[in-house]
Every structure is written in C-alpha cells, then in structure tokens.
Amino acid sequence: MARNAGEPLHLAVARPHPVIIPVASGKGGVGKSFLTANLAIALAEMGHPTIAVDLDLGGSNLHTFLGLANRHPGVGDFIHGAAPALEELLVDAGVPNLRFLPGDGRTPFLANLGSAQKQKLIRHLRSLPAEYILLDLGAGTAFNTLDFFACAPTGILVTTPELPSVMGMQVFLKNHLLRRIDRQLSVNGFKPLRPLFKALLQQPMERLPATLNGLKARMMEQDAAAGQAFAGAFEGIRPRVLFNMGSGPEESRMALGIRESLAEVLGVEPDFFGFVFHDSGVRRALAARKPFLTGFRENMAARNILKIAERIVRFWRNPIPDSATLMIKHVLQFPESNAPKSRL
Numbered sequence: 001m002a003r004n005a006g007e008p009l010h011l012a013v014a015r016p017h018p019v020i021i022p023v024a025s026g027k028g029g030v031g032k033s034f035l036t037a038n039l040a041i042a043l044a045e046m047g048h049p050t051i052a053v054d055l056d057l058g059g060s061n062l063h064t065f066l067g068l069a070n071r072h073p074g075v076g077d078f079i080h081g082a083a084p085a086l087e088e089l090l091v092d093a094g095v096p097n098l099r100f101l102p103g104d105g106r107t108p109f110l111a112n113l114g115s116a117q118k119q120k121l122i123r124h125l126r127s128l129p130a131e132y133i134l135l136d137l138g139a140g141t142a143f144n145t146l147d148f149f150a151c152a153p154t155g156i157l158v159t160t161p162e163l164p165s166v167m168g169m170q171v172f173l174k175n176h177l178l179r180r181i182d183r184q185l186s187v188n189g190f191k192p193l194r195p196l197f198k199a200l201l202q203q204p205m206e207r208l209p210a211t212l213n214g215l216k217a218r219m220m221e222q223d224a225a226a227g228q229a230f231a232g233a234f235e236g237i238r239p240r241v242l243f244n245m246g247s248g249p250e251e252s253r254m255a256l257g258i259r260e261s262l263a264e265v266l267g268v269e270p271d272f273f274g275f276v277f278h279d280s281g282v283r284r285a286l287a288a289r290k291p292f293l294t295g296f297r298e299n300m301a302a303r304n305i306l307k308i309a310e311r312i313v314r315f316w317r318n319p320i321p322d323s324a325t326l327m328i329k330h331v332l333q334f335p336e337s338n339a340p341k342s343r344l
C-alpha cells in the first residue's frame with residue numbers, strides 16, 4: 001500500500017501496514033456489525049492484534065455486538081477536533097489483542113462528512129497500530145460509505161441469501177466501481193474523458209449500457225484512452241462475499257449465479273469467503289450483553305465465523321481459485337442448520 005501524501009515518513013517505515021478490511025452491504029440489517037465484531041474477536045483470539053472500528057456514522061452500534069457500553073468518545077470526537085489522535089480513543093474490548101474504536105454515538109449529525117475530513121480520518125485509520133483493522137460501515141451507497149470501502153484494496157460484502165439483498169450487493173459494487181472509474185478520470189491525462197462519462201451516465205434508462213463493459217465500449221468509440229482508464233479502475237478488484245443468516249446449506253449454491261452475474265454485468269470476479277447460518281444464539285448473546293463468539297462458541301454460526309477468520313488469515317492477499325465451488329462443498333457438509341423450519 002502506498003504512503004499517503006501528508007503521512008509522516010517515519011510512520012510509513014516504522015510499522016508494517018495493517019490489513020484494512022471494510023465491511024459493507026447494499027441492504028441494511030444483513031449482519032455487517034454482527035460479523036465485524038465476531039470476526040474481529042476471532043482474529044484477535046488467533047493472536048493477531050486487531051482493531052474493530054465503528055464507521056457507521058449516524059447509526060453506530062458495533063459496541064453492542066462486542067458486549068461493550070456506549071460511553072466512550074470515538075470517531076465523532078476526532079472529527080470535531082476534541083481528540084487529536086485516533087489511537088488515543090482505542091478502547092480495550094475485553095479480549096486479548098482486540099481493541100475497539102467507537103463511532104459517533106455521542107456526537108450526532110456526522111453522516112455527511114466533508115472530503116477533507118474524510119481523507120484525514122482515512123489517513124489516521126491507516127496508521128493505527130494493528131495487524132487487522134475491520135471497518136463496520138453503514139448500509140447503502142452514500143459517498144461516505146463508498147469512500148470508506150475504497151480506502152483498502154479490497155473489502156467484504158455481506159449479503160443474506162435473499163434476492164433483494166443479493167441485488168443490493170450488486171448495486172453497491174456497481175456504485176463502488178463507477179466511483180473508482182470517476183476517480184481514474186480525474187487523473188491528469190484522462191480528464192477530457194470525464195464529461196463523456198458523466199453524459200453517458202445521465203442518459204435515459206433505456207439508452208444506458210446494461211453492463212460496465214458496454215459503458216467502456218461506448219466510451220472507447222469516442223476515445224480509445226478510456227480502455228486504459230477502465231483497466232486502472234478495475235485493477236486488483238476482488239470483493240470478498242460473505243453470506244449471512246443462511247437457513248439451509250443448499251442456499252450456498254446461490255454463489256454460482258452471483259459469480260456469473262457479477263462477471264457479466266460488472267466484469268468483476270468475487271471470492272466467496274464463507275456462509276454463516278441464522279442462529280438463535282445471536283439474539284440471546286445481545287440480551288446477555290456478551291459477544292456471540294464468547295457466549296455461544298459451540299453454535300453453528302460461531303464455527304462458521306471461526307472458519308472465515310481462518311480464511312482471512314490464509315487467503316486475504318491472494319485470490320482463491322474457484323472459491324464458489326469450494327465454499328459450496330464445505331457448506332454442504334453441514335447438517336441442516338438450527339434455524340426454525342418453514343411450515344409452507
């Protein structure tokens with residue numbers, strides 16, 4: 001990862017860069033905060049210094065999934081200038097190797113950050129002392145969320161196995177890619193292409209290209225340099241998909257259709273990192289104000305999460321060939337989940 005302008009040189013060379021893992025979704029309520037908290041616990045338990053950051057500004061609740069009280073200053077105070085460094089705001093999360101950076105629980109109205117504030121925050125996040133930094137994001141495609149997601153080379157996309165949630169994930173990814181293309185077009189050399197890009201996106205629905213490859217082809221008709229800008233925007237894109245709240249192992253087969261659709265519509269290949277079953281222990285853990293992984297370790301969803309953490313440590317920096325098939329094979333070994341069965 002490149003050093004950022006303005007970042008003191010000693011920070012860039014003194015510590016290895018942490019792996020930053022933003023966790024996003026198209027639809028809300030799919031389990032981003034639950035998974036962020038419990039994956040962070042799992043990584044910390046494996047001996048990796050980890051920080052869980054609540055970046056759902058306007059809807060911070062990561063503390064509840066960590067079993068912590070909402071009484072600490074956090075990102076909101078940093079943005080308002082009440083805390084000079086993020087590092088000072090880290091809270092011991094009660095698990096060895098795990099610290100928590102609270103969100104904006106005590107400082108409302110931060111859902112719309114200015115660009116300079118956002119860049120400063122991202123710069124400081126990158127220099128936090130940890131091996132893994134997990135970012136719990138808000139749902140949807142607000143610029144804040146897209147920019148936090150883009151602060152790392154790749155991130156996690158959470159979806160349930162329901163169609164609206166899967167569609168939401170695809171819309172999120174499309175917006176992420178469009179923002180990356182727009183950023184490429186803001187770079188010297190490509191700037192003359194930007195008005196064309198904007199004009200193409202503002203066409204009536206029926207004239208819009210159906211795929212990002214179609215959009216690229218239309219731009220290349222006008223200027224062949226568009227091909228290079230698109231290549232730059234797509235370089236290294238490899239989103240990691242997590243299914244949550246699954247009700248049966250056969251639902252994991254959705255990964256095959258998703259892989260096909262993302263390749264065709266967006267020209268992107270995802271890695272499927274895991275499948276977590278719906279688990280009644282999640283609600284009970286919240287009621288007991290305990291992290292799920294601590295209180296319900298033997299449950300199916302806890303075992304699913306531990307497996308995902310293991311995959312993060314082994315594969316985060318490398319693509320997993322045919323991850324959809326591998327994940328399906330793994331999930332099909334499980335007996336039916338402990339979710340309530342439908343009477344339909």
Ligand SMILES: Nc1ncnc2c1ncn2[C@@H]1O[C@H](COP(=O)(O)OP(=O)(O)OP(=O)(O)O)[C@@H](O)[C@H]1O
Nearest residue numbers: 028029030031032033034139245277278279282301
């Ligand atoms: N695997 C699961 N089994 C059972 N309940 C779950 C599971 N995952 C999440 N939940 C529950 O679903 C609800 C939504 O989860 P969570 O708050 O983590 O979603 P989110 O994506 O962060 O939502 P938001 O977009 O509002 O931030 C919570 O009540 C949580 O306890």
Ligand SMILES: [Mg+2]
Nearest residue numbers: 032033056137
């Ligand atoms: Mg959340």
